[in-house]
Amino acid sequence: RFEAVVFDLDGVIADTAGVHEAAWRRLAAEIDAPLADDIGERLKGVDRRASLDIVLEQATRRFDEAERDALAARKNSYYRERIEQFGPQDLLPGAREAVASVRAAGLKTALASASRNAPLLLERLGIAELFDYVVDANGIRHSKPDPEIFLAAAAGLGVEPSACLGVEDAAAGIASIHAAGMCAVGIGSHEALGAAEAVLPDIAAFDLGAFATP
Ligand code: BG6
Numbered sequence: 001r002f003e004a005v006v007f008d009l010d011g012v013i014a015d016t017a018g019v020h021e022a023a024w025r026r027l028a029a030e031i032d033a034p035l036a037d038d039i040g041e042r043l044k045g046v047d048r049r050a051s052l053d054i055v056l057e058q059a060t061r062r063f064d065e066a067e068r069d070a071l072a073a074r075k076n077s078y079y080r081e082r083i084e085q086f087g088p089q090d091l092l093p094g095a096r097e098a099v100a101s102v103r104a105a106g107l108k109t110a111l112a113s114a115s116r117n118a119p120l121l122l123e124r125l126g127i128a129e130l131f132d133y134v135v136d137a138n139g140i141r142h143s144k145p146d147p148e149i150f151l152a153a154a155a156g157l158g159v160e161p162s163a164c165l166g167v168e169d170a171a172a173g174i175a176s177i178h179a180a181g182m183c184a185v186g187i188g189s190h191e192a193l194g195a196a197e198a199v200l201p202d203i204a205a206f207d208l209g210a211f212a213t214p
């Protein structure tokens with residue numbers, strides 16, 4: 001039986017996957033870096049600097065470290081322009097209900113986000129009080145797919161990782177959950193998230209009762 005559920009934020013709770021992709025596409029267009037049509041899937045769950053490395057894969061010139069820092073900051077400013085406008089209407093449908101249902105069942109909830117913007121988003125979305133513990137990119141050293149963030153969430157809750165269920169929309173996130181010794185629920189396509197124990201089309205389909213037995 002599970003004792004806690006650890007949720008990812010971007011693409012699971014908050015409707016931000018498209019906002020991240022749009023900000024990267026705006027930056028890429030400005031520096032003439034061609035992007036594949038399916039780049040959005042690869043960018044999910046990947047931290048800011050690793051995402052930049054992916055965006056620069058087809059770039060026509062090299063960028064040194066200082067330039068990369070500036071590019072990552074520029075992308076973040078584009079992202080923040082949109083996030084500053086966020087409100088509860090930018091929660092994904094069923095997200096609040098999914099987290100609330102876990103608490104109503106007597107389990108603990110945590111958030112594990114690779115984003116440094118997670119505190120701002122939680123405040124804008126008005127859902128900070130739904131989580132017993134929050135870990136974001138500001139509090140860890142190794143990004144997904146490393147298990148550190150999910151292990152930190154379990155430790156913060158005081159629950160064994162094996163008694164936690166992780167919910168993620170990114171392949172890197174499913175790998176992080178598994179490396180932490182947790183079961184994974186993927187939110188998205190079977191094609192991208194086939195490694196998860198269960199895959200749901202969206203967070204609205206989340207039903208804790210379906211996972212009663214690990
Ligand atoms: C993850 C997103 O949650 O956070 C990624 O899925 C993003 O797309 C990463 O790159 C880092 O976010 P930020 O806000 O710190 O640039």
Ligand code: MG
Nearest residue numbers: 008010011169
């Ligand atoms: Mg995500």
